[in-house]
Amino acid sequence: MTNSMELYSESDYLSALVQGAPPRILDDLYRRGEQRAANVLSSTGIIHAADRTEVYHDAFVRFWQQVRKNGHDGCASLFTYLVGVCRNTAREFLRKRKNTSFVDPTTTWFEQADEGYDDSTLRVTQAEMDRLKEEDERCHTIIQLTFFENRRNEELVSVLDVKNPKVVAVLKSRCMDLLRKRIAKRMFHE
Numbered sequence: 001m002t003n004s005m006e007l008y009s010e011s012d013y014l015s016a017l018v019q020g021a022p023p024r025i026l027d028d029l030y031r032r033g034e035q036r037a038a039n040v041l042s043s044t045g046i047i048h049a050a051d052r053t054e055v056y057h058d059a060f061v062r063f064w065q066q067v068r069k070n071g072h073d074g075c076a077s078l079f080t081y082l083v084g085v086c087r088n089t090a091r092e093f094l095r096k097r098k099n100t101s102f103v104d105p106t107t108t109w110f111e112q113a114d115e116g117y118d119d120s121t122l123r124v125t126q127a128e129m130d131r132l133k134e135e136d137e138r139c140h141t142i143i144q145l146t147f148f149e150n151r152r153n154e155e156l157v158s159v160l161d162v163k164n165p166k167v168v169a170v171l172k173s174r175c176m177d178l179l180r181k182r183i184a185k186r187m188f189h190e
Contacts, residue, residue, distance in 0.1 A: 013078050017067045029078070030060055036079050037086040044090040055093050059086035096150070128182045139175035146172055 008016075008025050016025035034056050041052040063085040072078060133140040138160070145151040145159065153165035153172070162168060 010078055014067070014072055017064055017078075018071070020068075033060060033063075033079055033082045033086075037083050040083055040087050041090055044087070045094060046090060051093070055090050056086060058093075059089035062089060124183055124186050128179060128186060132179060132182070136175075136178070138171075139178060142168075142172050142175045143179060 007028055012025055013029045016022065016029065020026075037056055037059070038052070041055060046052050046055060060082065063082045066085070067078075067081075072081065076084075129140065129143070132143070142156065142160065145156055151159075153168040156168045156172075157163070157165055160168060160171065162171070
């Protein structure tokens with residue numbers, strides 16, 4: 001143990017990460033890391049607490065996998081390393097969100113409403129997604145896998161039975177255009 005304030009030492013955390021046990025040490029590392037990463041996540045522009053929690057959880061899983069796979073060279077503390085992974089995960093999260101002009105289906109209805117979407121927009125979007133599922137299963141699948149499950153084009157090649165990721169990108173673009181037009185038509189022509 002390194003000092004009286006810390007319950008576990010850096011080597012305790014490292015061995016828990018590599019060996020996967022005991023859970024109380026991993027839990028302590030998770031909670032302490034979350035406290036240290038909170039400022040980084042707040043400063044990145046991620047507004048919602050649920051998004052910050054999601055980003056931190058993803059970052060912790062990545063951090064854990066990287067330490068298990070590659071070890072830790074000791075150049076920086078584990079917490080510094082975790083915060084760095086968290087910063088990169090937050091950037092990736094924001095990049096994905098910036099490039100998505102579609103209502104983010106992974107957020108709750110309340111979070112979307114807080115972001116300026118009114119209930120009618122949300123109802124229309126959900127209704128059009130439901131109609132799309134009935135009328136064009138392939139487009140629904142593409143949107144579902146892309147925006148709900150964050151699958152990359154390379155992963156969709158086999159699911160959609162196409163030859164390369166460029167075809168997936170074209171299909172995704174067409175499906176999103178179709179959905180946007182349906183939503184706009186329903187919103188402004190009813």
